[in-house]
Amino acid sequence: MQDSFVHKGKRKILINYLQEKIGIGDQNVLKAMNTVPRHLFLESIFEDFAYEDRAFPILAKQTISHPSTVAEQTELLELSAKEKVLEIGTGCGYQTAVLVTMGALVYTVERQKDLYEFSTRKLREMHLRPSFQSFGDGFAGLPSFAPFDKILVTCGAEVLPTQLLHQLKVGGRMVIPLGKTEEQILTRFTKRSEKEFEKEEFGAYKFVPMLSSTNR
Numbered sequence: 001m002q003d004s005f006v007h008k009g010k011r012k013i014l015i016n017y018l019q020e021k022i023g024i025g026d027q028n029v030l031k032a033m034n035t036v037p038r039h040l041f042l043e044s045i046f047e048d049f050a051y052e053d054r055a056f057p058i059l060a061k062q063t064i065s066h067p068s069t070v071a072e073q074t075e076l077l078e079l080s081a082k083e084k085v086l087e088i089g090t091g092c093g094y095q096t097a098v099l100v101t102m103g104a105l106v107y108t109v110e111r112q113k114d115l116y117e118f119s120t121r122k123l124r125e126m127h128l129r130p131s132f133q134s135f136g137d138g139f140a141g142l143p144s145f146a147p148f149d150k151i152l153v154t155c156g157a158e159v160l161p162t163q164l165l166h167q168l169k170v171g172g173r174m175v176i177p178l179g180k181t182e183e184q185i186l187t188r189f190t191k192r193s194e195k196e197f198e199k200e201e202f203g204a205y206k207f208v209p210m211l212s213s214t215n216r
Contacts, residue, residue, distance in 0.1 A: 026074070033071060043058075058118075076188050088210070154207070155207050158180060184205055
């Protein structure tokens with residue numbers, strides 16, 4: 001698949017929708033999502049629908065999130081270029097690509113071997129290089145690279161993974177869906193001091209579950 005003028009036109013329509021209907025105001029998020037060709041992360045049978053606000057199945061019985069969800073989560077990070085971002089759940093690599101395009105130093109972890117291999121290959125083909133990409137347990141984070149300015153969890157956790165909070169810098173933010181498998185609340189934690197966190201909630205969503213260990 002190539003990134004044609006038709007694809008770019010559909011992306012522009014999507015960006016207008018995200019801005020006008022969803023209320024995304026972060027221009028850096030919108031610019032990055034207008035740059036990254038989402039259809040290249042999907043199977044070719046979904047190519048014609050890639051810029052609709054829909055989730056699609058990917059490898060390992062996982063899904064690529066709705067574009068509106070990607071935009072909302074990313075906007076909640078309040079991300080600046082050159083910030084260190086820990087991403088839990090690389091998936092097919094689309095969210096990773098958006099973060100890298102925004103100028104973040106991305107450290108990303110994926111527990112599904114098929115998705116790790118797919119996303120590694122796809123990001124390399126697109127010349128989008130995370131600072132570090134690994135196959136591993138997301139619950140553990142990447143303590144050897146901590147602290148991070150921002151942490152983004154792209155899967156729903158029933159229990160708050162406190163180990164990740166410890167890997168945040170003071171002043172840093174973590175965005176994570178929290179709750180049972182049927183529905184999660186998109187939640188943002190801001191680290192005010194080594195022992196104090198501010199918690200904010202931003203509505204109900206449905207994500208694939210956050211699981212421990214790895215799956216080969």
